[in-house]
Amino acid sequence: MVHAHPEQARKALIGGLILTAAFVVIEAVAGFLTNSLALVSDAGHMLADSAGLILALGAATLARRPATSRHTYGYARFEVLVVPIHVVLLAFIAGYIVFESVSHLRSTPEIATGPVIAVGIGGLMVNLLVVRLLHNHSADNLNLRAAALEASVDAVGSVAVVISAVVIALGGWAGLDALVGLAIAALVIPRALSLLRQSGDILLESAPPGLDPVAIESAALAVKGVVALHDVHVWAIAPSFPALSAHVELADVTCTEHILTDLATLFRDRFGIGHVTLQPETPALHAAMECCLSPDSALLGRGDHAHRPVSVG
Known part of the structure; x- marks a missing residue:
């Protein structure tokens, strides 16, 4: 673009x-x-x-x-x-x-x-x-x-x-x-x-014309090391200022820098999105965060509800 x-x-x-x-x-x-x-x-x-x-x-x-x-x-x-x-x-x-x-x-x-x-x-x-x-x-x-x-x-x-x-x-x-x-x-x-x-x-921060979040997620999954892309938000501050934020589940957090660089390059070159915010996480960390941020998390906050320590290294 x-x-x-x-x-x-x-x-x-x-x-x-x-x-x-x-x-x-x-x-x-x-x-x-x-x-x-x-x-x-x-x-x-x-x-x-x-x-x-x-x-x-x-x-x-x-x-x-x-x-x-x-x-x-x-x-x-x-x-x-x-x-x-x-x-x-x-x-x-x-x-x-x-x-x-x-x-x-x-x-x-x-x-x-x-x-x-x-x-x-x-x-x-x-x-x-x-x-x-x-x-x-x-x-x-x-x-x-x-x-x-x-x-x-x-x-x-x-x-x-x-x-x-x-x-x-x-x-x-x-x-x-x-x-x-x-x-x-x-x-x-x-x-x-x-x-x-x-x-x-x-x-209303709708997805700009020509930027389909489903297509963006599909393209991101083709990047080596990406397990999943979720919480994808695509919007525009102005027509010439598209932006994206997402959570990225990684197979190996030791490769975070390379994977995020590849994703940013993909979003810029194929979709014309220059302003990108990505949150890297492991599948285990994502599961733990989803549990605690869920609207029903209060129901789960009982004595039998506890998280094991999550290793991110």
Whole structure:
């Protein structure tokens, strides 16, 4: 798993933000002047993109702060914590677009199609450029991934704006412009829900996509000297920060260093997990610990319940 350099990702965010924010103003003004709800809707969507990029940039800046004795993982999860704000903004803009679209369907104003086509083509070029800027860094950053996806959908929206304006210019129904606005709003909702689900998975410390604990355990058992792997936990602090912890039963504790090194290498190279915490133990030690840590251990704590000394050497 190859991760993008944080500074390169930050520069991509800044570049995408400048392009998107500048064109929001152009598209919004053109939309109001030409009575094109499709353009206004697309501008609103790009405004959400800009807000998302600002949130991602702020989170990326905070995430660069070093770990402390209290925040031992650092501040990487800021990236995830700002996602709900982004989702609320997307939902608000989608609601506004739907409201305005319904109003325009009831009374369709005359639309200046020439400027709409020109601005729509400009929006398409800007969105494609933003996608290109963000794509190489989106795998490691949830907000950046969302922004790249939104720019892709915005590009589709710009194509729809241009097509509807051309159809209207050729004598088609003017209400088509409002329908395009509704279509753009419809594209926002599932993306917002998907983004919220991804951030929820991280906050619930679910196994990241592509990291199956069963497959990890199976691979670990193939390492020489490993008897069993249990209490396996795989989670992510952020999309670019997967982590794993597990108990490892060893056939021979004198080989602990070599076995743990082999396991750490396996988890890093095959699964892309760089942060690994492993607790080595013998089968006898594991049985003793399981007994004492069991919820029913109090029932076993009678006179007839005693552990023999466990040798770990």
